[in-house]
Amino acid sequence: xxxxxxxxxxxxxxxxxxxxxxxxxxxxxxxxxxxxxxxxxxxxxxxxxxxxxxxxxxxxxxxxxxxxxxxxxxxxxxxxxxxxxxxxxxxxxxxxxxxxxxxxxxxxxxxxxxxxxxxxxxxxxxxxxxxxxxxxxxxxxxxxxxxxxxxxxxxxxxxxxxxxxxxxxxxxxxxxxxxxxxxxxxxxxxxxxxxxxxxxxxxxxxxxxxxxxxxxxxxxxxxxxxxxxxxxxxxxxxxxxxxxxxxxxxxxxxxxxxxxxxxxxxxxxxxxxxxxxxxxxxxxxxxxxxxxxxxxxxxxxxxxxxxxxxxxxxxxxxxxxxxxxxxxxxxxxxxxxxxxxxxxxxxxxxxxx
Amino acid sequence: xxxxxxxxxxxxxxxxxxxxxxxxxxxxxxxxxxxxxxxxxxxxxxxxxxxxxxxxxxxxxxxxxxxxxxxxxxxxxxxxxxxxxxxxxxxxxxxxxxxxxxxxxxxxxxxxxxxxxxxxxxxxxxxxxxxxxxxxxxxxxxxxxxxxxxxxxxxxxxxxxxxxxxxxxxxxxxxxxxxxxxxxxxxxxxxxxxxxxxxxxxxxxxxxxxxxxxxxxxxxxxxxxxxxxxxxxxxxxxxxxxxxxxxxxxxxxxxxxxxxxxxxxxxxxxxx
Numbered sequence: 163x164x165x166x167x168x169x170x171x172x173x174x175x176x177x178x179x180x181x182x183x184x185x186x187x188x189x190x191x192x193x194x195x196x197x198x199x200x201x202x203x204x205x206x207x208x209x210x211x212x213x214x215x216x217x218x219x220x221x222x223x224x225x226x227x228x229x230x231x232x233x234x235x236x237x238x239x240x241x242x243x244x245x246x247x248x249x250x251x252x253x254x255x256x257x258x259x260x261x262x263x264x265x266x267x268x269x270x271x272x273x274x275x276x277x278x279x280x281x282x283x284x285x286x287x288x289x290x291x292x293x294x295x296x297x298x299x300x301x302x303x304x305x306x307x308x309x310x311x312x313x314x315x316x317x318x319x320x321x322x323x324x325x326x327x328x329x330x331x332x333x334x335x336x337x338x339x340x341x342x343x344x345x346x347x348x349x350x351x352x353x354x355x356x357x358x359x360x361x362x363x364x365x366x367x368x369x370x371x372x373x374x375x376x377x378x379x380x381x382x383x384x385x386x387x388x389x390x391x392x393x394x395x396x397x398x399x400x401x402x403x404x405x406x407x408x409x410x411x412x413x414x415x416x417x418x419x420x421x422x423x424x425x426x427x428x429x430x431x432x433x434x435x436x437x438x439x440x441x442x443x444x445x446x447x448x449x450x451x452x453x454x455x456x457x458x459x460x461x462x463x464x465x466x467x468x469x470x471x472x473x474x475x476x477x478x479x480x481x482x483x484x485x486x487x488x489x490x491x492x493x494x495x496x497x498x499x500x501x502x503x504x505x506x507x508x509x510x511x512x513x514x515x
Numbered sequence: 516x517x518x519x520x521x522x523x524x525x526x527x528x529x530x531x532x533x534x535x536x537x538x539x540x541x542x543x544x545x546x547x548x549x550x551x552x553x554x555x556x557x558x559x560x561x562x563x564x565x566x567x568x569x570x571x572x573x574x575x576x577x578x579x580x581x582x583x584x585x586x587x588x589x590x591x592x593x594x595x596x597x598x599x600x601x602x603x604x605x606x607x608x609x610x611x612x613x614x615x616x617x618x619x620x621x622x623x624x625x626x627x628x629x630x631x632x633x634x635x636x637x638x639x640x641x642x643x644x645x646x647x648x649x650x651x652x653x654x655x656x657x658x659x660x661x662x663x664x665x666x667x668x669x670x671x672x673x674x675x676x677x678x679x680x681x682x683x684x685x686x687x688x689x690x691x692x693x694x695x696x697x698x699x700x701x702x703x704x705x706x707x708x709x710x711x712x713x714x715x716x717x718x719x720x721x722x723x724x725x726x727x728x729x730x731x732x733x734x735x736x737x738x739x740x741x742x743x744x745x746x747x748x749x750x751x752x753x754x755x756x757x758x759x760x761x762x763x764x765x766x767x768x769x770x771x772x773x774x775x776x777x778x779x780x781x782x783x784x785x786x787x
Binding site for chain 1: 683688699
């Protein structure tokens with residue numbers, strides 16, 4: 163039994179179904195990332211867990227207690243908002259103490275809790291400042307400390323880093339994970355940033371059009387997605403729709419090309435399948451010892467990303483993506499004909515029902 | 516470079532023109548109220564406090580000043596309470612009520628106040644005739660016509676602080692709606708309350724048409740008393756204008772001071 167249990171959750175806005183048949187269990191101390199494109203229902207789900215929106219169906223239980231219709235102020239679900247939502251009239255110290263003050267916690271206990279959280283979130287130097295005197299990263303740390311000060315049963319984070327610059331985002335991401343593990347609290351983290359979800363979460367829930375598309379560990383979701391949507395949304399993958407050419411040896415036909423795969427994941431000859439080939443598994447030139455699959459195409463675009471270079475290749479009219487180390491990609495130029503190879507193991511087959 | 520300098524000079528001229536245009540009538544009124552004789556010269560021929568002394572001797576001076584101040588203050592309180600409650604509800608719980616509320620708030624600007632007065636007399640004459648010719652009816656009328664000043668000031672203020680998100684943050688921290696309103700929203704409404712409050716107070720204090728039509732000389736306010744004075748002594752009328760304006764300015768300063776203290780009071784309460 164999970165610490166947070168969500169069963170058949172549904173939410174409609176007029177004729178639009180925002181969340182449908184959402185089922186999830188979250189263990190105590192676990193961090194779950196809800197990942198998906200804008201409008202897929204991840205924030206709506208989080209708001210229903212917080213009690214800010216009422217579901218049209220389903221049930222939410224926290225630590226065994228049905229909280230589906232419990233108002234937000236009685237739910238003890240701490241939430242961190244994308245817009246920080248700090249009270250502008252209060253200092254950092256007052257913001258952090260707000261929840262305990264409302265709960266009637268005596269001043270000495272409140273101050274003790276605030277001091278501990280300020281230390282945990284490295285805010286000791288800013289306690290007497292007002293929100294407008296803080297940087298974006300500091301504000302979000304205050305929001306986190308404020309949410310934790312109420313000693314919530316669950317921590318909910320709604321795209322907390324999306325308003326921040328890339329370097330601050332990365333450092334704060336690691337800090338959130340450290341604090342979450344230290345506090346050992348069940349946490350649900352909403353993001354549309356796959357890198358953030360993969361780096362932070364114990365498990366990732368990929369959502370599409372209000373439904374859960376796939377749940378798995380970051381490694382599973384990244385390396386062995388079970389759905390074409392997850393494969394397309396997470397990572398830089400080449401996604402090809404083909405037909406199983408033969409089960410032994412396992413091979414898939416994609417247009418004129420035939421790929422050898424390590425496994426067909428149960429698909430039989432003639433079955434329609436989706437083949438996922440991660441862009442980083444493509445190499446310039448043949449594989450060592452002549453193994454694996456080889457394609458030949460024309461480089462149509464080359465973009466430098468520091469340690470790696472992304473190149474787009476047109477193969478029989480189809481666009482392929484390869485992420486190569488920048489040193490390996492150096493000889494490539496746009497318009498050049500290149501051969502790329504990838505091992506059989508990198509062809510992940512998804513059976514299309 | 517030349518364009519920049521020309522721009523600065525133009526800006527200076529415009530600013531000076533605006534200040535003169537705003538201040539000149541006030542200075543002229545003040546000078547006229549202090550003048551002993553001012554007919555053919557550019558400036559008064561002599562100055563004295565005679566008009567102010569005459570004003571103080573008028574039997575209706577203090578009562579009408581008290582009535583106008585009370586009326587303006589009462590209007591301010593009613594409008595502020597109504598607008599704070601209505602707008603926080605609209606921003607937090609029912610954003611769909613925003614457009615119709617905005618439309619309704621424009622009605623007093625669209626209708627001449629005389630029409631509003633006649634409509635109120637007609638309506639209350641049928642529904643609750645006992646309220647006719649009473650200061651209560653005048654208070655309600657002033658509240659209705661001056662509400663847009665407060666409405667738009669507070670609406671902008673609530674938008675600027677992102678009231679809905681602050682409310683939701685308060686709720687997830689365990690605060691009931693009234694606690695969030697008390698500690699997190701109201702203290703941040705100081706600028707809106709100050710701007711709206713000044714406009715409401717000033718418009719109610721100086722209002723004539725509604726007062727004349729709804730209560731007449733049975734409950735004379737400063738503008739009504741001034742209207743009777745103008746045919747007797749224009750200098751005393753100017754002196755009354757200056758006193759009335761001073762009251763409005765003092766009230767505005769008090770409102771601004773109170774609004775700026777809202778933040779501090781909430782923080783002190785939170786520390787208890």
